[in-house]
Amino acid sequence: MENLRELFQVMTRRFGFLNKNCCTTGGTEISLVQSHILYEIDHQHNPSMQQIADTLGIDITTFSRQVQSLVKMNLVKKTPDAEDRRIQILSLTTEGKYVATTIDEQMNLFLNDVFSHMNDFEKETVIRSIKLLNNAMAKSSMCCGNIQG
Amino acid sequence: MENLRELFQVMTRRFGFLNKNCCTTGGTEISLVQSHILYEIDHQHNPSMQQIADTLGIDITTFSRQVQSLVKMNLVKKTPDAEDRRIQILSLTTEGKYVATTIDEQMNLFLNDVFSHMNDFEKETVIRSIKLLNNAMAKSSMCCGNIQG
DNA sequence: TTTATTATTTGTAATTTGCAACTATATCAA
């Protein structure tokens, strides 16, 4: 049987390259980590700091500072939770939403370009496989069992 | 059609987690970037600094310092090229080879655990899909056209 | 031989990171 790791090493590296390029939008330039943060805030429902930090596996202190930057850039807003005032609820500002959406479009553009090198059948197979893989990884205790998203 | 990016975002994040955990071997602890460097040195034939840096998309100055660290840790060796003395050929020391191999085994262990949640047919499908994906990404001008590996 | 070009290394400064310690709020237990 072939070396599994090699396959995945190449794949993830290439996706890393993809991700690297797509975090600049008009005037705003953000880092890869920051784009992941925007993405998660956009996709979770009234998330707290801890929640997003856990999802992304980022140390909470690092995360705290990253969010501070994003707030300064006027992309993210922090709102104290009404019921538990220790908790800060994160949300995107209008500008933040715009940046997140633009990055999303950019990424989908890249991905569609990648998929344009396959026929419909292959494309379907690959998409189904990614889903299988995501489910399997979620089930694996060795990696992502406790992580949602 | 579903949102492609979401699928890949989740997948690459989970692989990121996988990668994060597997860079400690016995006494030696190295960073994620350093493990990628070891991997590439191990897989390329008599590679130069530039070659590996390009493959990994790391700035050459950053790379130079990372290699210095690895040399200090006695994991990597630099040998001046006989024909062009500007070039340094990189290779793994015995200890470096050991660390690289151990990480490789660790990763394959993780991956096998992930695949244990699938049946044989699914597994085959997924592996074939990753290959398709890697090829397609290699062809895409928008991402990885100029990158080997 | 002079003039590029290429490979790699340093100077320096900004950014990112994480551990430990701190503040503030909430919960639990008697």
Next chain:
DNA sequence: TTGATATAGTTGCAAATTACAAATAATAAA
């Protein structure tokens, strides 16, 4: 209630990582 404990988040560091600019050293080209 009150004290002890736990949780959410923020800072103080100090180390690691990064990248731009400039330097060095060797080769190639004119």
